[in-house]
Amino acid sequence: MSTICYLNGEFLPLEEARVPVLDRGFIFGDGVYEVIPVFGGRPFRLAPHLSRLARSLEATGIRDPLNPEAWSKLIMTLIERNPFRDLSVYLQITRGVAPRNHAAPKDCQPTLFAMVSPTPAQTEVQPVAVATMADVRWQRCDIKAIALLPNVMARTAAVAAGAYEAVMFRDDLLTEGASSNVFVVVDGVIRTPPHSGHILPGITRDTLVEALAGTADAVQETPITRAEVMTADEIWITSSTRDLVPVETLDGQPVGQGAPGPVYRRVVQRYEAFKQRELAAST
Numbered sequence: 519m520s521t522i523c524y525l526n527g528e529f530l531p532l533e534e535a536r537v538p539v540l541d542r543g544f545i546f547g548d549g550v551y552e553v554i555p556v557f558g559g560r561p562f563r564l565a566p567h568l569s570r571l572a573r574s575l576e577a578t579g580i581r582d583p584l585n586p587e588a589w590s591k592l593i594m595t596l597i598e599r600n601p602f603r604d605l606s607v608y609l610q611i612t613r614g615v616a617p618r619n620h621a622a623p624k625d626c627q628p629t630l631f632a633m634v635s636p637t638p639a640q641t642e643v644q645p646v647a648v649a650t651m652a653d654v655r656w657q658r659c660d661i662k663a664i665a666l667l668p669n670v671m672a673r674t675a676a677v678a679a680g681a682y683e684a685v686m687f688r689d690d691l692l693t694e695g696a697s698s699n700v701f702v703v704v705d706g707v708i709r710t711p712p713h714s715g716h717i718l719p720g721i722t723r724d725t726l727v728e729a730l731a732g733t734a735d736a737v738q739e740t741p742i743t744r745a746e747v748m749t750a751d752e753i754w755i756t757s758s759t760r761d762l763v764p765v766e767t768l769d770g771q772p773v774g775q776g777a778p779g780p781v782y783r784r785v786v787q788r789y790e791a792f793k794q795r796e797l798a799a800s801t
């Protein structure tokens with residue numbers, strides 16, 4: 519089905535959108551992005567997504583082409599112009615078009631592109647297989663950069679190994695998935711790696727940490743070793759496009775006593791309740 523996208527001030531059918539080949543996004547992967555989930559026509563956690571985008575732009579020195587109100591308006595208009603109510607909005611800003619030169623020009627006009635993808639109809643969440651990989655990425659994984667070659671290679675290798683997602687380790691410590699954050703349950707405690715340059719500060723991750731704060735299931739944000747992951751009772755991955763997904767096998771070996779485990783079942787209910795409250799409160 520054709521969707522309406524946005525490119526540099528214009529709404530148009532996706533297949534008609536064009537960018538020049540000298541766009542630095544195409545030449546260097548010089549750009550950043552966001553993926554914002556929308557339920558029943560309402561963006562979920564819009565403010566944290568827009569703050570992360572502002573941080574990515576700030577960190578890369580790409581000019582923010584819009585103010586927060588204009589970002590919200592663009593997202594709401596894009597939702598209105600498309601026929602779905604459950605979707606994700608993809609935003610991409612590149613440094614813009616310039617003669618090829620690694621040094622970023624001072625006065626580049628950023629390229630702003632946005633599109634939507636419908637979310638497949640909600641069915642029972644299926645547990646997934648994951649494959650472990652070395653994390654060979656850089657030290658600024660906190661920037662949501664469009665240059666995703668290591669993530670693409672890891673995820674592709676995972677799929678080739680019959681898995682759904684890659685789970686990555688740097689110096690024997692868990693980092694994250696190729697396009698998700700990771701939670702484990704070890705000795706009854708829910709843990710996830712702390713914020714650092716080695717992971718993307720996932721909005722779903724942060725939302726889950728917030729939703730569980732002050733409860734008996736409060737999350738510990740601490741380094742997690744490979745040995746702890748390999749013997750964890752439960753593992754989940756989180757992302758804006760799929761919320762919380764339980765992991766059934768790790769490198770072909772079953773995780774704990776089977777997925778979804780009891781902690782996952784409890785936590786996913788709390789997350790869902792938190793989400794519905796927030797959506798109801800958003801206008």
Ligand code: PDD
Binds near residue numbers: 553696718722758
């Ligand atoms: N990816 N880590 C990485 C490397 C990611 O690419 C993503 C999300 C996450 C989860 O972040 P969030 O909860 O904010 O979606 C963690 C998006 C969905 C993507 O690239 O399509």
